Amino acid sequence: MSSPHGRGRRAAARLLAPAGALTIALLGFGAPAHAAPSxxxxxxxxxxxxxxxxxxxxxxxxxxxxxxxxxxxxxxxxxxxxxxxxxxxxxxxxxxxxxxxxxxxxxxxxxxxxxxxxxxxxxxxxxxxxxxxxxxxxxxxxxxxxxxxxxxxxxxxxxxxxxxxxxxxxxxxxxxxxxxxxxxxxxxxxxxAGLTDEKSSTYTGSIPAYKGKAGVAVAFAYKQLGKPYVWAADGPNGYDCSGLTLAAWRAAGVSLYHQAATQWREVAHISRSQLLPGDLVFYSGLGHVALYVGSGKVIHAPTTGEVVKIASVDMMSPYGYGRVRL
The missing domain is CATH 1.10.287 (Helix Hairpins)
Structure with a gap:
């Protein structure tokens, strides 16, 4: 003969079993594992x-x-x-x-x-x-x-x-x-994400006039606005970031390496307060570079699917600033 305590434990187990099974079922059929990202x-x-x-x-x-x-x-x-x-x-x-x-x-x-x-x-x-x-x-x-x-x-x-x-x-x-x-x-x-590639266009706006080779580099960069980002390219139909700065200064008769990190080693390092049109602004641990064009703005070739554009010098946290050696 089983003890009252044994019968009580078995009865409790029978009562709890459905609830336990339900709990497991709910855990197994919760939110989808591969929900679409927002x-x-x-x-x-x-x-x-x-x-x-x-x-x-x-x-x-x-x-x-x-x-x-x-x-x-x-x-x-x-x-x-x-x-x-x-x-x-x-x-x-x-x-x-x-x-x-x-x-x-x-x-x-x-x-x-x-x-x-x-x-x-x-x-x-x-x-x-x-x-x-x-x-x-x-x-x-x-x-x-x-x-x-x-x-x-x-x-x-x-x-x-x-x-x-x-x-x-x-x-x-x-x-x-x-x-x-x-x-x-x-x-x-x-x-x-529903993003389409930006369409290429030709810049027809005004171009600020600056003296010297820096002015030539800035004017060149303005004329490239609207051209597509093309990786490993330095023009004339598309650019990546260092390809654009290379091409701008090449137009002024100055040679730069086709890599942001090496351009950083080629230029004279300056402070933010010393920035002048034609200087280079570096970002992303020397993974990106842009050309300063004055008034707190830079021209750069951003990334795949985008075009050369004007942006704030603070579009990202700058790594440093450099002046091309003439």
């Missing part, structure tokens, strides 16, 4: 993704610029190598003729070893044995040494540059593909 949340995600993407684009710009520099250096070495090849071949021919003459006249019986066709290396390595030749001949031999050495040095430098170029190209291509994927995600976020 417009505010989407805009926050867009801003975050834009900021992240801009930093990646700026890294790409630096890598891409370095690749262009490497290619230019390789091309210069290639041009330099051509005449050196001709000079070395001519010097080699002169030495061969000297050796042949010496052999025929019997002035040096060991010259037949110098005439083998195994290449420059063996031939030039044995040239020091030609002590019996005339001074003029020795001069030609010394020139052959120098020509072969010059050719070797330039060829080695060219090979190293070409290897570096290959490495940089691979890195640039990998990053470019990653950026394209991130852009697709950003565009999808914009679509979900």
């Amino acid at each position: 417009a505010a949340e989407l805009r926050k995600q867009i801003t975050q993704k834009s900021d992240q993407l801009e930093k990646v684009v700026e890294q790409y710009n630096k890598l891409n610029t370095q690749l262009k520099e490497t290619r230019a250096e390789a091309a210069a070495l290639e041009r330099e190598l051509g005449p050196l090849e001709v000079k070395a071949d001519q010097a080699k021919g002169n030495v061969a003729r000297i050796a042949s003459t010496a052999y025929r006249t019997g002035s040096f019986s060991g010259l037949n070893a110098l005439l083998d066709s195994s290449g420059d290396g063996r031939l030039l390595a044995r040239l020091s044995a030609l002590d019996q030749l005339a001074t003029s001949q020795r001069a030609q031999i010394d020139e052959a040494h120098r020509a072969a050495g010059d050719r070797f040095e330039v060829k080695a430098a060219l090979d190293a540059r070409l290897q570096e170029q290959t490495t940089r190209f691979t890195a640039v291509e990998t990053q470019r593909k990653g950026i394209e994927r991130d852009l697709a995600k950003l565009k999808e976020l914009r679509r979900q």
Whole structure:
């Protein structure tokens, strides 16, 4: 026979079971796990993704610029190598003729070893044995040494540059593909938020006149208003942030690097109170840059889906201010 206490516990369990089951059911079928983000949340995600993407684009710009520099250096070495090849071949021919003459006249019986066709290396390595030749001949031999050495040095430098170029190209291509994927995600976020790309337009308003190269840079920036943001571009049909500042100052005859962080290292750092039209304003941990145009305003290329526009210098918290060195 069960005790009164046991029967009471079982009865209590039967009474509580439905309530417990109901509680579990309510927890299991609560709010949807993938509720659609609100417009505010989407805009926050867009801003975050834009900021992240801009930093990646700026890294790409630096890598891409370095690749262009490497290619230019390789091309210069290639041009330099051509005449050196001709000079070395001519010097080699002169030495061969000297050796042949010496052999025929019997002035040096060991010259037949110098005439083998195994290449420059063996031939030039044995040239020091030609002590019996005339001074003029020795001069030609010394020139052959120098020509072969010059050719070797330039060829080695060219090979190293070409290897570096290959490495940089691979890195640039990998990053470019990653950026394209991130852009697709950003565009999808914009679509979900109901945002459409801003339409390109041509600026027809007034342009403030400032003197000197800074005035040229400012005038150029005004003329780009309404052109689309295009990542890694420095014009003429679109720009990213550092591409715009680069192009503005390029119009004034001043060269800047295509990356905000490097532009920060190129300019003279100034205070907010020293800002003048043409100065650069940096933002987002050196991930964004704009051109100051006076009256507390900057012109900048914001992000994907937007166009070059005028904004307050305080559109974001400035990182710092810089004056382009002339």
